[in-house]
Amino acid sequence: MMDRETDIxxxxxxxxxxxLARVLSRFETRVLVIDRADDVSEGASKANSxxxxxxFDAKPGTDKARLNVLGAxxxxxxxxxxxxxxxxIGALVVAFREEDRPVxxxxxxxxxxxxxxxxxxxxxxxxxxxxxxxxxxxxAALEAPTSGIVSPYELVFALADHAAINGVEFQFGTExxxxxxxxxxxxxxTSRGVIRAHSVVNCAGVDSGRLHSQVSPxxxxxxxxxxxxxxxxxxAEAPFSRTIFQCPTKMGKGVLVSPTVHGNVLxxxxxxxxxxxxxxATTAGGLAECLQKSALTWPKVSTRTAVTNxxxxxxxxEHGDFLVGEAxxxxxxxxxxxxxxxxxxxALAEELGRDMAEDLNLRQKETWLPAPEHEKPFxxxxxxxxxxxxxxxxxxxxxxxxxxxVTEAEIRAAIRRPVGARTVDGVKRxxxxxxxxCQGGFCAPRVVEILAEELGxxxxxxxxxxGASDMLVGEI
Amino acid sequence: MENIIRKQLVIIGGGPAGLAAGIxxxxxxxxxxxxxxxxxxAGGILRQCIHNGFGLHRYGEELTGPEYAAxxxxxxxxxxxxxxxxTTVLSVDGDRRVTCVSRAEGLQIFEAGAVIxxxxxxxxxRGALGTPGTRCAGIYTAGAAQKFVNLEGLMPGRRCxxxxxxxxxxxxxxxxxxxxxxxxxxxxxxxxxxxxxxxxVQCLQDYDIPLYLSHTVIDIQGRERLEGVTVxxxxxxxxxIPGTEIEFDCDTLLLSVxxxxxxxxxxxxxxxxxxxxxxAVVDDALQTSVPGVFACGNVLHVHDLVDFVSxxxxxxxxxxxxxxxxxxxxxxxxxxxxxxGVRGVVPxxxxxxxxxxxxxxPAGVYKNASVVVEADGVxxxxxxxxxxxxxxxxxxxxxxxxxxxxxGDLTVRMEAK
Numbered sequence: 083m084m085d086r087e088t089d090i091x092x093x094x095x096x097x098x099x100x101x102l103a104r105v106l107s108r109f110e111t112r113v114l115v116i117d118r119a120d121d122v123s124e125g126a127s128k129a130n131s132x133x134x135x136x137x138f139d140a141k142p143g144t145d146k147a148r149l150n151v152l153g154a155x156x157x158x159x160x161x162x163x164x165x166x167x168x169x170x171i172g173a174l175v176v177a178f179r180e181e182d183r184p185v186x187x188x189x190x191x192x193x194x195x196x197x198x199x200x201x202x203x204x205x206x207x208x209x210x211x212x213x214x215x216x217x218x219x220x221x222a223a224l225e226a227p228t229s230g231i232v233s234p235y236e237l238v239f240a241l242a243d244h245a246a247i248n249g250v251e252f253q254f255g256t257e258x259x260x261x262x263x264x265x266x267x268x269x270x271x272t273s274r275g276v277i278r279a280h281s282v283v284n285c286a287g288v289d290s291g292r293l294h295s296q297v298s299p300x301x302x303x304x305x306x307x308x309x310x311x312x313x314x315x316x317x318a319e320a321p322f323s324r325t326i327f328q329c330p331t332k333m334g335k336g337v338l339v340s341p342t343v344h345g346n347v348l349x350x351x352x353x354x355x356x357x358x359x360x361x362x363a364t365t366a367g368g369l370a371e372c373l374q375k376s377a378l379t380w381p382k383v384s385t386r387t388a389v390t391n392x393x394x395x396x397x398x399x400e401h402g403d404f405l406v407g408e409a410x411x412x413x414x415x416x417x418x419x420x421x422x423x424x425x426x427x428x429a430l431a432e433e434l435g436r437d438m439a440e441d442l443n444l445r446q447k448e449t450w451l452p453a454p455e456h457e458k459p460f461x462x463x464x465x466x467x468x469x470x471x472x473x474x475x476x477x478x479x480x481x482x483x484x485x486x487x488v489t490e491a492e493i494r495a496a497i498r499r500p501v502g503a504r505t506v507d508g509v510k511r512x513x514x515x516x517x518x519x520c521q522g523g524f525c526a527p528r529v530v531e532i533l534a535e536e537l538g539x540x541x542x543x544x545x546x547x548x549g550a551s552d553m554l555v556g557e558i
Numbered sequence: 559m560e561n562i563i564r565k566q567l568v569i570i571g572g573g574p575a576g577l578a579a580g581i582x583x584x585x586x587x588x589x590x591x592x593x594x595x596x597x598x599x600a601g602g603i604l605r606q607c608i609h610n611g612f613g614l615h616r617y618g619e620e621l622t623g624p625e626y627a628a629x630x631x632x633x634x635x636x637x638x639x640x641x642x643x644x645t646t647v648l649s650v651d652g653d654r655r656v657t658c659v660s661r662a663e664g665l666q667i668f669e670a671g672a673v674i675x676x677x678x679x680x681x682x683x684r685g686a687l688g689t690p691g692t693r694c695a696g697i698y699t700a701g702a703a704q705k706f707v708n709l710e711g712l713m714p715g716r717r718c719x720x721x722x723x724x725x726x727x728x729x730x731x732x733x734x735x736x737x738x739x740x741x742x743x744x745x746x747x748x749x750x751x752x753x754x755x756x757x758x759v760q761c762l763q764d765y766d767i768p769l770y771l772s773h774t775v776i777d778i779q780g781r782e783r784l785e786g787v788t789v790x791x792x793x794x795x796x797x798x799i800p801g802t803e804i805e806f807d808c809d810t811l812l813l814s815v816x817x818x819x820x821x822x823x824x825x826x827x828x829x830x831x832x833x834x835x836x837x838a839v840v841d842d843a844l845q846t847s848v849p850g851v852f853a854c855g856n857v858l859h860v861h862d863l864v865d866f867v868s869x870x871x872x873x874x875x876x877x878x879x880x881x882x883x884x885x886x887x888x889x890x891x892x893x894x895x896x897x898x899g900v901r902g903v904v905p906x907x908x909x910x911x912x913x914x915x916x917x918x919x920p921a922g923v924y925k926n927a928s929v930v931v932e933a934d935g936v937x938x939x940x941x942x943x944x945x946x947x948x949x950x951x952x953x954x955x956x957x958x959x960x961x962x963x964x965x966g967d968l969t970v971r972m973e974a975k
Contacts, residue, residue: 313685318825364690366776366798390685392693465560465657465665468648472664479661481596481646485822521683523699527706541712546695549782553695554712555809558737 088114088251090438091270091279093258093293095119096127097234097427098285098416100241105435107248109444114279115242115250116272118257118289120548121508122501123238125287127424128511129362129394131311131338131348132234133325135422136173136226138193138201139335145404147196150422152429157230160428164240165456166233167343173229173325174204174213177221178378185329186224193226200227215321217381229325233343234424235511239501244453246500254504255548258286261296267412268297281412281442283434288359288397290405290417297410304418306359307333307398309351310368312376315387315519316345326379334396335421337375339383344486344514349376349383351394362393389519396420406430407437414438454500459514461487482532483525485518493529497536504537506530507547530554562667566882567591568656570647570823571676573602574864575855575871577630579674582875584637588882592668593639594658596646600634601627602678603701604864606708609729611756615865626864650675650827652848672850672878675824675838676871679856681726682816689721691778691787700726700814707733715810719787720744721775723751723758725862727814732761734812741767742806745789747774747796750923752816752949754862774798775811784809817860827851834902835859842908843877843887844870852878859904859917862951866917892964897932897971899924901948910964914956918970920946926975929954934966946972 090106092099095117106113117124134157140147161168177186186203193201204223210216246252257273267280284293291304325340333353340348352368352375369391376383399405399418404426409415414437416430438444460478463471472479477491496503496512503509506516509529516522516529530553534541545551567588569576572595580593599605604612607623614620621629634641645660656668681699696715698706703714704726716739720727723746731741744762749772751758762769770789776798777788791802819837821829830839830847837858838846845852854874855867891907894916903918916931924946931939931954938961941954954970961968 312688360781363692363777363779366690369688369690385688388685388688389683390693391688391690465667468659469561469665472659472661476661479659479664480644481648481659484596484646487648519683519686520680520699521685523681523683523702526698526702527710531710541710547782551695551782554706554714555716556713558707558711558713 085276085278086114087278088112089280090114090283091116091268091277091281092283092285093270094125094285094287094290095122095242095252095254096125096285096287097123097238097241097424098419098430099283100238100245101427101431102283102285102416102435103245103250104241105431106438107245107250108446108450109439110447111442111444113245113250114253114277116253116256116258116277118255118273120254120504122242122252123235123511124548126394126396126419127238128235129392130234130396130421130424131340131351132232132342132424133173133338133340134168134230134232135425136193136229137196137198137422138189138224138226139330139422140196142192142195145406146422146426149404149426149429151197153422153426154228154230156428157232157425161232161237164237164244164453166237166240168230168232169343170228170230171324171341172225172227173327174209174223174225175327175329176209176216176223176379177329178217178219180221182329183222186222189224198226198228201225213322213324213326215380215382216326217379231325231340231343232424239499239512240453240456242501243499247451247454248447252501258293261293263297263410281414281438284409284413284415284417285419287419288395290397290415294405294409294415294417297413300409302405302417303400305398305400306356307396307420308354308356308361308368308393309396310364310372310391310393311348311350312369312372312385312391313389314347314349314385315389317347317387320345321347321380321382328375328379337372337379339376339379346389349373355398359395362395364391364393368393389521404430406434408441457495460489460492482528483515483518485520486514488513488515490532493532494536497533503533505545505547505551506533506553509533560667561663561665562669565590565592565668566671567674567878568668568670569593569674569676570650570656571595571602571678571857572600572641572643573676573678573855574604574627574630574867575678575857576602576674576676577627577634578868578871579676579854579875579878580639581630581633581637582872583879584639586876586879588879591640593641594645594647594656595641595643598643600631600641600643606705607729608708609733612864615863616868630868647823650823652828654850671882672852674874674878675829675846675851675853675857676855677820677823677857679817679819679860681813682818684813687815689775689778692780694778694780694782694784696780696784696809697778697811698813700724700730700812703812704730704733707737713737713739715739717742717808718810718812719775719789719806719808720812720814722746722813722815723753723769724814724816725753725757727812728753728757728761730812730814731767732765735765735767739810741765742808743768743770743789745770745773745775747792748772750947750949754949776803778811784811787811817856819857819860821857824853824857829853832902832906834896835904837904839906840904841887841891842905842912842914843880844874844905845877845881850881859902862949866951866953893967895967895969897969899972900970903970908968911962912958916954916956916970917951919948919951920972921948923947924972924974928973928975930971930973931956932969932971933961933964938964
C-alpha cells in the first residue's frame with residue numbers, strides 16, 4: 083500500500099474529529115482524517131442519546147463544564163448553518179424520592195456556577211402538568227430549558243461534508259496502529275500503510291488511550307463504558323415533550339426517556355464498563371434494565387412499538403474529565419469524550435483548532451466555502467413543496483422507504499454527498515431509509531440495488547456497514 | 559396548482575386484495591375507479607411467491623403466486639381497470655381524500671366516493687422482538703430474503719437458522735435448501751407452529767430440517783457478518799431456560815415472527831383498529847368506522863391463504879359498489895365478541911339475520927374441540943374439528959336462518975371437549 087503524507091492527521095472520524103477537520107479546513111494546510119470504520123460517525127458518535135446537554139452535570143472548573151456550556155451555546159447556530167435537525171426542547175432531572183431533592187439543588191448550583199441559564203426547581207403539581215405521563219411519584223425536578231436534542235450522526239455527516247468541500251481528505255478502513263515520533267513530525271503505521279504527518283490529532287474515542295500511551299509518558303486510561311438503548315416508533319402523540327433524566331449516579335446520568343428529533347422515543351442508556359471497546363452487542367440483561375429503569379420515569383412504557391435496540395460505547399477517562407490539548411509536541415488530543423462529548427465537540431473544535439493554527443502558524447484561506455445546501459426531507463414537506471420537488475427531480479415521486487417516507491432522489495443524494503454513503507447503514511443514517519418500523523424489510527433490496535448502481539459495482543458487493551458486512555453471498 | 563381528481567372509488571394496493579376488490583366493484587357497476595400500487599407491477603407479494611399451493615380453494619388447482627396473480631391481472635385488464643403502478647399513497651383522510659405521488663404524475667389528490675384499503679401487511683422485524691446481540695449483516699425477514707432470491711436472483715446466505723415458523727419462514731427454509739444453502743434449524747417460541755401444517759411437512763420434514771418448538775434465539779454474534787446464534791428452550795412463560803443453550807454456526811438468520819397489517823394510512827384517516835387483529839374494526843359489509851372506507855385482505859387481518867383474501871376482497875368490492883349506489887345496510891347492528899380462546903373475530907359489528915362468515919384465530923391449540931357462537935346466552939351455531947390451531951384461521955358460516963331473531967351481541971368461544 084502506498085505511503086501518504088499530510089500536514090495534519092486526524093485519527094478518528096467521529097464528531098470530534100469531523101468538527102475539528104471542519105475548523106482546520108479554514109486554513110492553508112493539508113488535513114487527512116482516518117478512521118478504522120468505513121464511514122464517519124461509526125463509533126460513539128452514532129450511538130448515544132443525541133442530547134445537547136445544558137451543562138449542569140460537570141464539576142465547575144473542569145474542561146467538561148466549560149466546553150459543555152460553550153458547546154451548547156453554539157449548537158442552535160451551528161445546526162442551522164449545517165442543516166442538521168436540532169430542537170431545544172428542554173430537559174427535566176426528576177427526583178422520585180424526597181431524599182433526592184438535595185441532588186437537584188446541587189445540580190442547580192453546579193449549573194449556575196457553570197453559567198447555565200434559567201435553571202429552576204419545579205414542584206410536583208406543576209411537573210405533572212408539564213409532563214402528564216410522568217410517574218406521579220415524582221417529587222420535584224430541575225428544569226433546564228436550554229437542553230436540546232440533535233441527530234448526532236447527521237451532525238457528523240454535515241461536519242464531514244463541509245470539511246470535505248474545503249479540501250479535507252478522508253480515508254476509511256484505516257486503523258492507526260503505531261505512532262512514532264520522527265524529526266519532522268510523526269510516522270503513523272496503519273492497517274493500510276504508513277502515513278507521515280507533521281502533526282497528529284488523537285480523537286480515536288475508545289482507542290485514544292492506547293494511542294496516547296505511545297507518545298506520552300503521562301498515563302491515560304480510557305475505559306469502554308457500554309450503554310444500551312431501545313428506540314420506539316414515532317407515536318401519534320409524544321409521551322414527553324422534554325428529555326426526562328433521573329437523578330445521576332456515579333456511572334453517569336442514568337436512564338433517560340426522550341423524544342428524538344425525528345419523533346421517535348429513546349430509552350436508555352444503561353452503563354456497564356467492559357473490556358472490548360468494539361463490543362456493541364446488546365444484552366438481555368442490559369435491555370431488561372433499560373426497560374425497567376425507564377418505567378420509573380414512564381410507568382406506561384412498553385416495547386410493543388420498539389423498532390430497534392442498540393448499544394454505544396462511551397470512552398470514559400478514568401478520572402472522568404476530558405483530555406484536551408497537546409499531549410506531546412505536535413501531538414494533540416481530545417480524548418475521553420464521553421457525555422457531554424457530543425455537546426462539547428463544537429466548542430472543543432473551535433478552541434483546539436485555534437490553538438493549533440497558532441502553534442502551526444497556519445494562514446487563513448482566502449475563500450472558505452459555506453456548508454452545502456441541505457434539501458428539506460421529503461417527509462417534512464407539504465403538498466406544494468412535494469409537487470415542486472417532483473417537478474424538479476421526478477425521482478422524488480418514487481418512494482423507496484414508506485415507513486420514513488424517503489424517496490429515490492434522497493437515497494441517491496445521500497450516496498452523492500461529498501462524504502457519501504457507501505453502505506446500507508450509511509444510506510439509512512443519512513436519509514432514514516430503513517430506519518422505520520419495518521427496519522428495511524421492504525426497502526433494503528431496493529437500497530442495495532441503488533447503491534450498486536451509484537457505485538458501479540454488482541449488488542453482491544454491497545455491504546451493510548463496515549468491514550466484511552456483506553449483505554449477500556452471491557448469485558443463485 | 560393542486561392536482562385534484564374526483565373518483566368514485568380509490569383502491570389502495572394492487573395485490574390480490576386490491577385486484578379482487580377492483581374486479582368485483584367494476585362487475586358491480588363502478589365505472590370510475592383506480593387502483594394505486596406502489597410497486598412497479600401489480601400482484602403484491604404474490605410476485606415473489608414462486609412456489610405452488612395457491613388457488614386450491616378458488617380454482618381447485620395448485621398455482622404459483624405469479625400464476626395466481628396473473629389470472630386476476632388478466633381479468634382486471636379485460637375489464638379495463640385503471641391500475642397505477644409506481645404510485646405510493648402518502649395519506650388518506652376521513653373525507654376520503656387520497657394523496658399519492660409518482661414519477662409520472664407528481665403529487666395527486668383523489669377525492670373518492672369510496673376507498674378500499676388493501677395495503678396488505680408487513681413482517682415483524684428483529685427490533686420488534688428485542689433479541690439482544692450484535693447488529694451485523696445477515697439478518698433478514700423471510701420476505702426480504704425471498705425477494706432477494708426470487709426476484710433478484712441473489713443469495714442472502716449459505717448457512718441459515720430460521721426464527722419463527724410462520725409460513726414465509728417455512729417456505730424460505732425449503733427455498734434456501736433447494737438453492738444449495740444449509741438450513742440448520744427452524745426455531746419457534748411457541749409450543750406449536752404458527753404456519754400451516756402442510757408447510758411443516760413439505761418444507762421442513764421433507765428436507766430433514768429440525769423444528770425446535772418452545773425455543774428462541776437469545777443471542778446474535780458476529781461483528782460484521784453474522785457468525786452464529788444462540789438458541790435456548792423457553793419455559794411456559796417464554797423465558798429462556800439456563801443450561802438449554804444450543805450454539806449454531808450460521809451466516810444468516812431469517813425471521814418469520816409475525817405479520818402486522820399495514821395500517822399507518824388507516825390510522826391517519828381516523829379508522830378505528832382492533833387490538834386483536836391490528837386491522838380495522840369492520841361491519842358485515844367490511845366497512846370501517848369511517849363511512850365509505852372499506853378494508854379487505856391482510857390489511858384487515860392476516861390470512862393464511864390468498865384464496866380467502868380474494869373472497870373477502872370480492873365482498874369488499876361489491877360492498878363499496880353498493881355504498882356508491884347509496885345502498886346502506888339498514889337497521890341496528892350487534893357486536894361480535896371474542897370469547898374464551900378466540901382472538902380477533904372479523905367482522906366485529908353485524909346486522910342480524912343474514913348469511914355471514916365469521917373468521918378468527920384460536921388463541922391456542924384445541925384438540926377435539928368446538929367453536930360455539932352464542933347470542934343472548936343461547937347457542938346459535940357450532941363447528942367441531944379434530945384440531946384448531948392459531949396457525950390456521952377458522953371460518954365459520956352463520957346462515958341467516960340460524961339467527962333471524964337475535965337482538966343481543968354474539969360471542970364466539972372455543973369449547974374443549
